[in-house]
Amino acid sequence: QSVLTQPPSVSGAPGQRVTISCTGSSSNIGAGYDVHWYQQLPGTAPKLLIYGNSNRPSGVPDRFSGSKSGTSASLAITGLQAEDEADYYCQSYDSSLSASVFGGGTKLTVL
Amino acid sequence: EVQLVESGGGLVQPGGSLRLSCAASGFTFSSYSMNWVRQAPGKGLEWVSYISSSSSTIYYADSVKGRFTISRDNAKNSLYLQMNSLRDEDTAVYYCARVWDSSGPFDYWGQGTLVTVSS
Numbered sequence: 001q002s003v004l005t006q007p008p009s010v011s012g013a014p015g016q017r018v019t020i021s022c023t024g025s026s027s028n029i030g031a032g033y034d035v036h037w038y039q040q041l042p043g044t045a046p047k048l049l050i051y052g053n054s055n056r057p058s059g060v061p062d063r064f065s066g067s068k069s070g071t072s073a074s075l076a077i078t079g080l081q082a083e084d085e086a087d088y089y090c091q092s093y094d095s096s097l098s099a100s101v102f103g104g105g106t107k108l109t110v111l
Numbered sequence: 112e113v114q115l116v117e118s119g120g121g122l123v124q125p126g127g128s129l130r131l132s133c134a135a136s137g138f139t140f141s142s143y144s145m146n147w148v149r150q151a152p153g154k155g156l157e158w159v160s161y162i163s164s165s166s167s168t169i170y171y172a173d174s175v176k177g178r179f180t181i182s183r184d185n186a187k188n189s190l191y192l193q194m195n196s197l198r199d200e201d202t203a204v205y206y207c208a209r210v211w212d213s214s215g216p217f218d219y220w221g222q223g224t225l226v227t228v229s230s
Contacts, residue, residue, distance in 0.1 A: 002155065036216035038156075045206055045223055046156065051216035089156050093214035098170050100146065100214070105155040
C-alpha cells in the first residue's frame with residue numbers, strides 16, 4: 001500500500017490527452033511538499049519528468065505538464081505518442097515518516 | 112555529464128550481507144545529498160535511504176531500518192549501502208539517485224544493480 005495513490009493504468013489513442021492522478025494526505029502533498037513525476041521506460045532507470053509540481057527539466061517536451069491542488073497532483077500528457085508508453089510515478093516527501101514517498105505507479109498504454 | 116554507476120549486486124542467501132557502491136562523476140559530489148531507491152521485480156519504486164551531503168542527516172525506510180546502513184566517501188565520490196540480515200523481500204534492483212535536499216526531486220539516477228536474495 002503506497003502512501004501516494006495512483007491509478008494502476010491509463011490508456012489513450014495517439015494524439016489524445018491523458019491525465020494521471022496522485023493522491024496524498026495532509027502529511028505530504030497537503031502539507032505543502034512538492035510533487036515530482038518520473039517516467040520509466042521498459043527496462044530502464046526512472047527519469048525525472050516534472051519537478052516542483054509543474055516544472056519541466058531541460059529536454060522534456062512541453063506535451064508533459066504537472067499541477068497540484070490540495071492533497072492531490074496530476075500529470076497531463078497531450079498529443080500522445082507511442083514512445084510515451086511507460087510507467088509513471090509521482091513522488092513527494094512525508095513529514096510524519098521523515099521519508100520520500102512514491103506512488104504505486106501508473107502504466108500508460110498507447111492504443 | 113552526470114553519471115552514477117552502481118555495483119556490488121548479486122545473489123546472496125537469506126540472512127547474508129552485501130555492500131552496494133555508487134560511483135559518481137560529472138558533478139561536485141560533496142555538494143549533493145544522495146538516496147538509494149529499490150524496485151522489486153514487476154513492482155513499483157520504493158525509497159530506501161537518504162544521506163545529506165556531509166553525512167550529518169540520514170534517514171531509512173522502516174522496512175530496512177536496523178539492517179541497512181548508508182554511507183558516503185566524498186573524497187572518493189562514492190555512495191554505499193551496507194545490507195545485512197537480507198530477506199527474500201529485499202530482492203530488487205537498487206538505484207542510487209542524486210537529490211537536491213530531503214524533499215527535492217531525484218534528478219539523476221544510476222542504471223541500477225540487481226540484488227537477489229534466495230537460498
